Amino acid sequence: EAQVTQNPRYLITVTGKKLTVTCSQNMNHEYMSWYRQDPGLGLRQIYYSMNVEVTDKGDVPEGYKVSRKEKRNFPLILESPSPNQTSLYFCASSLGLGQGGNQPQHFGDGTRLSIL
Amino acid sequence: AQSVSQHNHHVILSEAASLELGCNYSYGGTVNLFWYVQYPGQHLQLLLKYFSGDPLVKGIKGFEAEFIKSKFSFNLRKPSVQWSDTAEYFCAVIGFSGGYNKLIFGAGTRLAVHP
Numbered sequence: 001e002a003q004v005t006q007n008p009r010y011l012i013t014v015t016g017k018k019l020t021v022t023c024s025q026n027m028n029h030e031y032m033s034w035y036r037q038d039p040g041l042g043l044r045q046i047y048y049s050m051n052v053e054v055t056d057k058g059d060v061p062e063g064y065k066v067s068r069k070e071k072r073n074f075p076l077i078l079e080s081p082s083p084n085q086t087s088l089y090f091c092a093s094s095l096g097l098g099q100g101g102n103q104p105q106h107f108g109d110g111t112r113l114s115i116l
Numbered sequence: 117a118q119s120v121s122q123h124n125h126h127v128i129l130s131e132a133a134s135l136e137l138g139c140n141y142s143y144g145g146t147v148n149l150f151w152y153v154q155y156p157g158q159h160l161q162l163l164l165k166y167f168s169g170d171p172l173v174k175g176i177k178g179f180e181a182e183f184i185k186s187k188f189s190f191n192l193r194k195p196s197v198q199w200s201d202t203a204e205y206f207c208a209v210i211g212f213s214g215g216y217n218k219l220i221f222g223a224g225t226r227l228a229v230h231p
Binding site for chain 1: 120122125150158159160161162165206218219221222223224
């Protein structure tokens with residue numbers, strides 16, 4: 001079954017304690033992306049990756065890091081989480097979003113982070 | 117810069133009422149347009165998409181949307197809503213400008229359907 005899998009689904013932690021949210025897809029998609037969803041703001045892109053070892057900033061990258069060492073995995077890293085990073089996070093993948101790329105994105109189930 | 121505007125943040129309807137959710141985007145070039153739905157506690161799912169051709173697009177669960185290029189709009193419609201349509205709906209746009217093209221989401225419209 002085609003899936004985007006995120007872990008954990010829920011996490012409550014404290015300010016400054018490094019955390020990683022994993023994302024894995026089994027569709028051999030080139031493009032992967034992280035979004036945060038906040039009430040009234042919709043989804044805002046944090047980082048994206050066009051392929052292995054190719055990553056770039058989205059609209060709200062501050063306080064986040066990513067890596068893309070393998071095609072299937074795209075972890076989101078919060079080196080020093082702060083309360084303003086409390087949000088619902090979604091990972092997504094698709095075949096591509098480059099010129100002519102019009103494939104819809106497949107989303108994971110979301111990770112709800114609470115930073116105290 | 118590209119942007120997507122959804123006019124209604126909250127919509128409340130009774131079952132069998134007709135639905136129209138507004139979506140306007142700002143981008144002068146070629147666009148691909150999407151509507152995603154997020155049911156309570158779930159991830160986003162694709163409802164329908166427009167790439168080219170017939171501007172009236174039919175999606176799943178009886179939804180449709182019409183692309184009106186002159187109005188930069190892609191409104192979502194359903195003739196008769198059901199309680200199970202209670203969800204949040206997101207309009208999204210890709211504007212093609214060469215190289216990487218980013219998917220931009222609107223802020224979402226939360227729909228509540230009462231029995």
